[in-house]
Structures are given as structure tokens and as C-alpha cells.
Amino acid sequence: METLVLHLALVVLGLAGSAYFSAVEISIISANRLKLRQQSKRGSAGAGLALDVLREQEQVLATTLVGLNVSNLAAAAFATSLIEGWLGVGWKATLLSSLGMTLVILVFAELVPKVWAKLHAERFVIMTARPILATEQIFLPVTAVVRFYLRFLLRFLRRAPQRPLVTREELKLLVRDVKGDTGHGRKEKMMLRSLLGFSETTVREVMVPMPEVSSIDRASSVGMLRALAKRSGFTRIPVYERRTDKIVGVVNVYDLLFDPEPKDLLAPYVRPAKYVPETKRIDRLMVEMQREHQSMAVVVSEFGSCVGIVALEDILEEIVGEMAEEHEVGGRKIREVAPRTYVVDALTDIDDLNDELGLDLPKGRFDTMAGLLLKHYGRIPRTGEFCEIAGVQIEIVDAYELGVRSVKLVLPDGVGTPRDL
Known part of the structure; x- marks a missing residue:
């Protein structure tokens, strides 16, 4: 036993x-x-x-x-x-x-x-x-x-032992661990953050939504195009047919300037547009646009409607960013106007805003701050209205008949230092 x-x-x-x-x-x-x-x-x-x-x-x-x-x-x-x-x-x-x-x-x-x-x-x-x-x-x-x-x-076997590979998450932790919150240190960290997330970013996250797009009707005159180009400052302008969400092409202002026989109507100058789904990854789109010598693409939804415009510059800015005092989050500006107080572009992505400011704003069937406010109010809010969501006091700074352009966020105590990653 x-x-x-x-x-x-x-x-x-x-x-x-x-x-x-x-x-x-x-x-x-x-x-x-x-x-x-x-x-x-x-x-x-x-x-x-x-x-x-x-x-x-x-x-x-x-x-x-x-x-x-x-x-x-x-x-x-x-x-x-x-x-x-x-x-x-x-x-x-x-x-x-x-x-x-x-x-x-x-x-x-x-x-x-x-x-x-x-x-x-x-x-x-x-x-x-x-x-x-x-x-x-x-x-x-x-x-x-x-x-x-x-x-x-x-x-x-003439094989050297391989060193362990560093994962994307490890690189993100490494960048977060590096000190340097001002000057070049912060700029470099912002660029590294963008590079690490570049292959995971979709066109929807960097596009310019249709309400913000400067576009022109195909039936317009060349004079109207010149006026729009002067007013907007853009050299490539989307062209629509009857409805602004039906983009049929793109016109380059330089085509008018260098045409030896200028036309009166816009139609002869319209080039075919490149259409891309909003779910396409920007790293693949950048390669396509460079290969096809395209500088602008029209973003379409799963239902076939035009929802925005993406330019090659928008994709490149996702890497280099806007290194001004007003920093950008996912291509949208936020500006600190007082301690724990920020003026934010209403089309800033909720996830990016939560990550940047350490917030816990809720997500739902919307992506942006504007979508959150429309869900909260059940209508389009008016300029000057106030509300509180997830402990954050929100003031509507600029609204119009179709939506919200910018808001002011007042963060609770202990929150409001932008994160490095």
C-alpha cells in the first residue's frame, strides 16, 4: 500500500x-x-x-x-x-x-x-x-x-539564432514610455503614433465630409469655378451633377490656366473621379493613388452615396500631422483655451478624443462628437446650448441648420492632460 x-x-x-x-x-x-x-x-x-x-x-x-x-x-x-x-x-x-x-x-x-x-x-x-x-x-x-x-x-545549418520580434503594441508602449512632452520630442512622438496606427486607419477617419467639401455643379461656367477657387483656395474641386452628394468628377484649376483655347463652360475640363469605399485602409489607398497618379478620390458609402472627399495630402498629413500650437487628433483640431477647457472640431472622432484627453465619452451608432450631440439632444442643437455628458460640460460654440461645427469642452478635475499616445 x-x-x-x-x-x-x-x-x-x-x-x-x-x-x-x-x-x-x-x-x-x-x-x-x-x-x-x-x-x-x-x-x-x-x-x-x-x-x-x-x-x-x-x-x-x-x-x-x-x-x-x-x-x-x-x-x-x-x-x-x-x-x-x-x-x-x-x-x-x-x-x-x-x-x-x-x-x-x-x-x-x-x-x-x-x-x-x-x-x-x-x-x-x-x-x-x-x-x-x-x-x-x-x-x-x-x-x-x-x-x-x-x-x-x-x-x-548557417542559421543565426533569431532575435525576438517587437510587436506593434510593444512599439506603442515604447513610444509612450519615452519622455519629451514639448518641442521636437512631442512632435516626434505624435509622428511615431501616427505611423504605428497608419495601416489600421480607414478612409472614413481621414476624409473631408461632404458638408465641408467645396464643390461645383457640372453645368456651371468657368467664371464660377474661378470664383470658387479664389474663395476656397483649392486647385482641385469636386464636380457634382444636380445634387451635391452625386460627385461625377474633379476639375483642376490649372487645366483652365494652361488651356490655349479657354472654354466658357466647365464640363470640358471635368476629369473622371476615382471612387473608394469608406472602409478602405489608407495605406493601400496611398499606394493606389501614387500608382495611378491620382491626387483626390471620392469616398462612397455601402449604399453608393458620396460621403466625402479624400486627398493624397490628407493621407500624408496622417503621418506628419499639423505641427502647430493647435494640435490635431485624427485630422481634427482641438485647442486648449484654459486649464481643462478645449475648443474642439465637432467632427473629431470620439475614440481619438477619449484617447487624447483621457475622457470616457460614450460610443454608439455614431463616430464623432457631432454624432454624440445629435444622439443626446435628439435634434440639431443651437449655438450657445449647454449639456453634460460623462462628467464633461459641453457648450455648442458653432452650429448651423444641418449640424454642429465646433464645441467647447470643460473637463472635470483630474482630467485634461493630453496623452502622448
């Missing part, structure tokens, strides 16, 4: 060791160094030890490899001995032991601990940093041999 209990305890111990080393292996691979570095800077001794462990990743992985094999072999050997004492020596005991232990090891010593450790990688590495370093010293003679053969094999 004592032998049975001892063998059973050794099997459980072997499985526990296998689960432990499996969890260590996946946590070492998955742990975010930047998060650990931030915790270490805040005074976490465990995070500092965890960083020491990650710096010796090759040695630690060799240790987990040895530990896994020793634990699995021990668990399998004692399980076989236990089953043979029950069924006797023979193929039945061997088969039952092999199948049973394979299933148990796969589920309880591989899948479960690895899934858990991947979800809690940083926490687990911090908790087990000291035991890992101690185990590393115990297995050092064996792991030294393993590492020697590993390097020999890699050299033989």
Missing part, C-alpha cells in the same frame, strides 16, 4: 513538474518586456528579476527543455510501474500506461498550463523568477551540453 501511494505521489509530482516547465516555457516567450520594464521602474523587484530571466532566454529555454523531459519521463515511468503492479507486466499495462499518460500529459501538463501562462505571462514570470533562476543553476551541467549542441547545429 505504501509503495502504491509513493508511486502515485511521484506520478503527480512528475506531472506537476511538467506543467510548471510548460508554463515557464510559454511565459518566457510571451512576456512583454516593455510592460515588465515599466513595472521595474515603478519599483517592482520581481519585475527586475523577470527581466534578468528574459535576458537569459536561451539558457532558460534549455532549462525548461531538460525539466520537461525529466518530468515527463519520471511521470511515465512511475505510472507504468503503478499499472504493472495492478495488471501485471505485459503489453496491456504498457499500452494503457502509454495512452493514459499521453492524454494526461497533453491536457494537464501541456495545454492547460500553457494557455493559462500565455494569458498571464508577465505575472507568471514575476512570480516564478527566483525558482527559474534556481532551477537554471541545478540543471546547468546538462543545459550547457544542450546549448553547445544547439549552437553547433545552428552554425552547421
